[in-house]
Amino acid sequence: MQFRVGSTNSTTSLLRRHQSFVSHSTSPPSQTSKWNLNTRQINLRTLLNPIKENPNSLPSLLSYAQIFQLLTGTHFYKLGQQVHALMTLQGLQPNAYVAAKMVAMYASHGDIDSALFVFNRIDGERSSLLYNSILRGCAKNGYTEKTLEMYYDMNSIGLRPDNFTFPFVLKCCAELLRVGVGKCVHGQSLRVGLECDLYVGTSLIDMYVKCGEILEARKLFDEMPMRDVSSWNALIAGYMKNGVVGIAEDLFRRMSNRNIVSWTAMISGYAQNGLGDRAFDLFEEMQREGSEVKPNWVTIMSVLPACAHAAALEQGRRIHSYARWIGLDSNSYVQTALVSMYAKCGSLVDARSCFDRLCVKDKGLVAWNTMITAYASHGLGMEAVRTFEEMIRFRVQPDFISFTGLLSGCSHSGLVDIGLKYFNCMNSVYSVEPRVEHYACVVDLLGRAGRLVEAKELIDRMPMQPGPSIWGALLAACRTHRNVEIGEIAAKQLFVLEPENSGNYVLLSNMYAEVGRWEEVDNLRVIFKDQGMKKNPGCSWIEINGKAHLFHGGDTYHPQAKEIYMLLEDLPKKIKAAGYVPDTSFVLHDVSEEEKEHNLTTHSEKLAIAFGLLNTYPGTVLRVTKNLRICVDCHTATKYISKIYDREIIVRDVNRFHHFKDGSCSCGDYW
DNA sequence: ATAGGGTTAG
Numbered sequence: 197m198q199f200r201v202g203s204t205n206s207t208t209s210l211l212r213r214h215q216s217f218v219s220h221s222t223s224p225p226s227q228t229s230k231w232n233l234n235t236r237q238i239n240l241r242t243l244l245n246p247i248k249e250n251p252n253s254l255p256s257l258l259s260y261a262q263i264f265q266l267l268t269g270t271h272f273y274k275l276g277q278q279v280h281a282l283m284t285l286q287g288l289q290p291n292a293y294v295a296a297k298m299v300a301m302y303a304s305h306g307d308i309d310s311a312l313f314v315f316n317r318i319d320g321e322r323s324s325l326l327y328n329s330i331l332r333g334c335a336k337n338g339y340t341e342k343t344l345e346m347y348y349d350m351n352s353i354g355l356r357p358d359n360f361t362f363p364f365v366l367k368c369c370a371e372l373l374r375v376g377v378g379k380c381v382h383g384q385s386l387r388v389g390l391e392c393d394l395y396v397g398t399s400l401i402d403m404y405v406k407c408g409e410i411l412e413a414r415k416l417f418d419e420m421p422m423r424d425v426s427s428w429n430a431l432i433a434g435y436m437k438n439g440v441v442g443i444a445e446d447l448f449r450r451m452s453n454r455n456i457v458s459w460t461a462m463i464s465g466y467a468q469n470g471l472g473d474r475a476f477d478l479f480e481e482m483q484r485e486g487s488e489v490k491p492n493w494v495t496i497m498s499v500l501p502a503c504a505h506a507a508a509l510e511q512g513r514r515i516h517s518y519a520r521w522i523g524l525d526s527n528s529y530v531q532t533a534l535v536s537m538y539a540k541c542g543s544l545v546d547a548r549s550c551f552d553r554l555c556v557k558d559k560g561l562v563a564w565n566t567m568i569t570a571y572a573s574h575g576l577g578m579e580a581v582r583t584f585e586e587m588i589r590f591r592v593q594p595d596f597i598s599f600t601g602l603l604s605g606c607s608h609s610g611l612v613d614i615g616l617k618y619f620n621c622m623n624s625v626y627s628v629e630p631r632v633e634h635y636a637c638v639v640d641l642l643g644r645a646g647r648l649v650e651a652k653e654l655i656d657r658m659p660m661q662p663g664p665s666i667w668g669a670l671l672a673a674c675r676t677h678r679n680v681e682i683g684e685i686a687a688k689q690l691f692v693l694e695p696e697n698s699g700n701y702v703l704l705s706n707m708y709a710e711v712g713r714w715e716e717v718d719n720l721r722v723i724f725k726d727q728g729m730k731k732n733p734g735c736s737w738i739e740i741n742g743k744a745h746l747f748h749g750g751d752t753y754h755p756q757a758k759e760i761y762m763l764l765e766d767l768p769k770k771i772k773a774a775g776y777v778p779d780t781s782f783v784l785h786d787v788s789e790e791e792k793e794h795n796l797t798t799h800s801e802k803l804a805i806a807f808g809l810l811n812t813y814p815g816t817v818l819r820v821t822k823n824l825r826i827c828v829d830c831h832t833a834t835k836y837i838s839k840i841y842d843r844e845i846i847v848r849d850v851n852r853f854h855h856f857k858d859g860s861c862s863c864g865d866y867w
Numbered sequence: 868a869t870a871g872g873g874t875t876a877g
Contacts, residue, residue, distance in 0.1 A: 328868065360869045398870040429871040460872040497874050533874040565875045597876040
């Protein structure tokens with residue numbers, strides 16, 4: 197697993213924003229009225245009481261239909277079953293109209309089997325209404341293939357699809373990424389003259405957008421005789437999903453009525469495209485806009501990843517308290533997003549407490565996966581395993597993400613045997629087919645443990661093509677265990693698979709340099725230059741009082757540069773007195789030892805830590821984030837710093853968290 | 868009864 201870090205530019209600008217944007221001066225919104233539910237219950241009682249009082253009474257089919265309609269979406273599933281049973285006892289066969297209501301009732305409880313049972317044995321002809329009802333049920337409950345099957349069925353018996361039919365079917369085409377089917381359905385909607393319908397048109401835009409055909413969606417949008425907010429929103433989200441941020445922005449600025457969905461589409465689009473700073477800006481702007489638009493749980497859930505990405509813990513806390521203020525923090529999706537945010541911002545304690553606040557029924561697959569991954573990324577492999585087992589006990593079916601979390605957790609903690617055990621039985625016991633990413637985890641697992649030959653053998657007998665993640669894991673392991681021979685094999689594959697990735701050249705070059713093969717180092721340097729590649733610049737940032745401070749390796753223009761460098765120059769003496777020898781094997785070029793040592797003292801993570809030491813009170817925890825993997829030397833130095841200055845230092849690198857305390861690191865030097 | 872924004876992993 198990796199923390200995705202965008203381009204340095206976007207990271208830099210992202211970090212400029214750390215001001216409070218949440219105003220707590222407004223009062224929380226009032227609770228939604230319960231009136232609706234009460235009238236529903238009263239109506240239900242007037243229908244049911246006559247039956248209860250006189251068991252011989254024979255209610256009409258119409259009143260049965262009304263009962264089922266009132267029961268749809270309520271908690272009275274059992275009652276619905278009883279009424280159904282009563283109907284059967286009275287020898288009443290539901291007609292298409294009653295069946296449609298029954299199907300809706302069962303489907304609203306996720307009971308598709310019963311819905312299909314009713315659907316398949318009705319009295320008389322089926323209606324479009326009945327088909328729409330079953331389509332809705334199947335589509336809403338993830339039975340996508342079944343939905344399409346039903347749609348074919350409906351056409352084959354000559355029933356005319358209407359404005360309600362198409363949205364359900366198109367949603368499934370989008371989910372299955374079946375543009376071919378979608379185009380066919382598009383044709384049918386034209387044939388029945390529904391191209392002007394707002395719902396059908398918007399569903400078509402959405403379908404094309406999700407299948408990646410943004411031009412087709414645009415064409416449709418431009419040709420629509422009538423559009424509303426939803427059509428605009430669908431297109432905006434479409435451009436965002438396809439990474440075309442500029443056009444999305446343009447549309448957003450041009451549209452006349454924006455609603456909360458429009459704002460959320462923009463905010464989440466920014467966050468997903470690695471533009472967290474703009475996500476925050478817009479979130480603020482939306483609040484300034486006044487009472488017209490109120491953020492809802494989707495909005496909150498969409499800003500949180502931007503905090504996670506920037507490791508902006510204080511920002512995240514502010515959004516959390518804002519969510520609490522407007523009464524959205526109890527939403528299970530928001531809570532799950534909070535777990536992830538806190539974990540990625542380095543606070544495992546807060547992550548866990550949010551997780552614990554979720555009640556049992558709200559602890560869904562995603563929440564469990566998030567917690568497992570959180571432990572894994574903080575190097576608590578055994579906790580990840582325990583959480584996974586707990587999830588199984590709660591009868592939550594794991595998916596491929598559960599296993600990437602579990603396996604990477606084992607890998608980072610050196611739990612080789614446990615990891616292999618899970619990998620070997622994930623299909624047979626848990627019915628999860630291993631994917632490339634799982635193989636990558638196991639290559640990593642074996643590789644970190646120094647079992648490089650076994651790792652290579654695993655790659656050779658993989659059932660799928662090994663991709664960059666596989667060879668990358670092997671190369672990194674070869675670097676750690678100084679195996680040039682296998683490292684070359686991995687690197688050569690990577691040069692073909694991802695020629696633009698400079699990191700691979702740097703890694704191999706370092707390996708050659710270490711064993712003194714300078715000729716090969718020179719060769720690589722030539723290739724490196726010829727292809728115009730640049731070393732991915734390392735940068736680190738530290739959050740102090742909710743404000744982020746960014747450093748690049750060798751920065752000298754910082755206002756406090758002088759003090760920072762003084763502290764760092766002083767450091768080797770202090771550390772050497774404690775028996776520390778700098779590890780210079782991670783420097784790319786062949787330079788003299790002193791120069792190497794100098795380069796190392798100015799690595800960005802050291803600058804950030806020094807800055808933190810200078811600008812916080814003794815005892816404050818330092819939280820540093822780095823866009824690359826932390827190097828061995830900085831890792832060692834940080835251990836000493838934590839001891840000499842008596843500080844807890846938490847470093848998040850691309851792969852995981854390191855908690856430094858009292859001279860040692862939570863990773864046990866195993867990463 | 869119908870459309871548009873969506874948390875985990877990469």
